[in-house]
Amino acid sequence: MTSRPPVMSVNSVVQVADYAPGATYGPRTLVNYELLWILHGSAQWRTEVYDDAGVHRATVEETLRPGTVALARRGNRDSYIWDCDRRTRHAYVHFQIEDFGVLGEPSNWPSVRAMSDPGLLDELCTYLLDLADVPSSSVRGHSDRLVATMLEVFVSAPADPARAELPDGVQRLVDHVAAAWAESGPRIIPVPELATAASLSAGHLHRIFRERYGCGPAYALDLVRLVCAASALLRTNATIAEVASDCGYSNPYHFSRRFSQAYGEPPGTFRRRRQLSDPLAPVRAAGLLPVARRLLAAQSETAVHSLTTLA
Numbered sequence: 001m002t003s004r005p006p007v008m009s010v011n012s013v014v015q016v017a018d019y020a021p022g023a024t025y026g027p028r029t030l031v032n033y034e035l036l037w038i039l040h041g042s043a044q045w046r047t048e049v050y051d052d053a054g055v056h057r058a059t060v061e062e063t064l065r066p067g068t069v070a071l072a073r074r075g076n077r078d079s080y081i082w083d084c085d086r087r088t089r090h091a092y093v094h095f096q097i098e099d100f101g102v103l104g105e106p107s108n109w110p111s112v113r114a115m116s117d118p119g120l121l122d123e124l125c126t127y128l129l130d131l132a133d134v135p136s137s138s139v140r141g142h143s144d145r146l147v148a149t150m151l152e153v154f155v156s157a158p159a160d161p162a163r164a165e166l167p168d169g170v171q172r173l174v175d176h177v178a179a180a181w182a183e184s185g186p187r188i189i190p191v192p193e194l195a196t197a198a199s200l201s202a203g204h205l206h207r208i209f210r211e212r213y214g215c216g217p218a219y220a221l222d223l224v225r226l227v228c229a230a231s232a233l234l235r236t237n238a239t240i241a242e243v244a245s246d247c248g249y250s251n252p253y254h255f256s257r258r259f260s261q262a263y264g265e266p267p268g269t270f271r272r273r274r275q276l277s278d279p280l281a282p283v284r285a286a287g288l289l290p291v292a293r294r295l296l297a298a299q300s301e302t303a304v305h306s307l308t309t310l311a
Contacts, residue, residue: 006152007099010144014093014132019082026079032096034072035150037115037125038064040182041088045070047111048077062112064090066178067294069121070112071154086182091129093147103155113154116290120157124150166290169198169208174294177221181295186225187248191218213286223282224292226262229255230279231296233271240267 016039019025027048042065049058052075064070072078074097082088103109115122124146131143166174176197177189194217195202209217229247232238238246244255260266262282265273278284283292 006097006101006103006148008095008097008144008148008151010093010095010147013143014091014128014147016089016091016129016132019080019088019090021082021086021088022084023082023088024080025082027077028079029077030072030074032094033074033151034092034094035069035147035154036064036072036090036092037069038066039089039091040066041083041086041090042066043083043088043090044081046079046081047072049073050075050077051107060111064112065175065294067115067290068112069115069125069154071109071151073106073109086179091125091132093128095147095151097151103152109155114290115293120153121150122289122293124153166294167208167212169200169205170212170291173198173205173217174291178295185246185248186228188218189221191216194218194221213288213291215286220286220288220291221295222258223262223286223288224295225249226259227279227283227292228296229259229267230263230270233267234279240271243267 019041042063045062045064047060047062048056049060051057054075062070097103100106113121115125128143128146128150131146173194176194180189181187191202191205195205198205200208206216209215209220213220215223225247229243229249232243232246233240236243240256241252244252247255249255249258256266259270263270280289280292283289
């Protein structure tokens with residue numbers, strides 16, 4: 001392996017596509033490389049892996065959800081079955097690699113990684129989506145460099161076991177909450193319902209959250225609702241009362257009190273500070289960013305929050 005950085009040509013800025021429940025795509029044979037991540041819904045991804053001589057080596061099947069990034073490689077043949085229960089939205093970008101440099105052989109690359117492992121993937125995905133909405137030739141060059149960085153991070157960054165995928169019970173809970181919030185917006189979900197969705201007792205669910213995040217599941221979801229509200233404060237002209245209602249707070253005074261406790265300042269001050277305000281601060285501090293990203297993606301179809309606008 002050399003120390004040269006990869007040399008890439010990016011065909012386009014990041015694109016976003018939507019598929020109806022149960023839709024399929026492919027099979028297709030890739031003529032270039034593709035990075036893809038789910039914003040809402042899920043997909044079953046099946047890949048027929050071939051070597052450079054065109055010999056079939058393996059068949060790999062993966063479940064793609066919000067919070068994961070997939071890398072499709074040139075020469076492979078793949079297909080998708082999109083979420084059967086709800087519409088799926090995903091972002092993607094195609095590119096060619098002229099010199100692999102430090103990336104090494106593609107046969108050794110991972111196919112799927114969690115955005116939170118390493119966390120920089122999360123930020124790159126968000127930034128690329130923000131740039132996709134800005135029509136500018138200078139942005140195009142910036143986007144190309146970010147995609148090259150994203151590929152290098154995806155391929156080369158070491159895995160952090162402490163930031164791996166969510167435990168099965170937590171994943172089931174998050175899937176349930178994401179579906180509920182996608183349908184009716186952020187709202188309180190009773191702990192017994194959360195425990196049932198996680199296939200765990202309420203006591204066991206509390207222990208998992210306490211040990212991993214230092215708080216109970218109800219408080220964790222409250223923080224995520226506050227992040228939805230914080231993003232709406234920064235990205236929309238809705239009144240504080242409207243933001244509170246849209247994020248499941250029936251009483252704007254209770255919302256303001258909870259917001260102040262989480263962010264250290266009231267909603268109005270937070271909104272006025274704008275560029276100095278971090279809507280993700282409470283979930284970052286609690287280690288809940290992987291949970292929050294999955295749930296925030298469920299809001300991509302609502303006026304409260306879109307993952308494509310998270311800074």
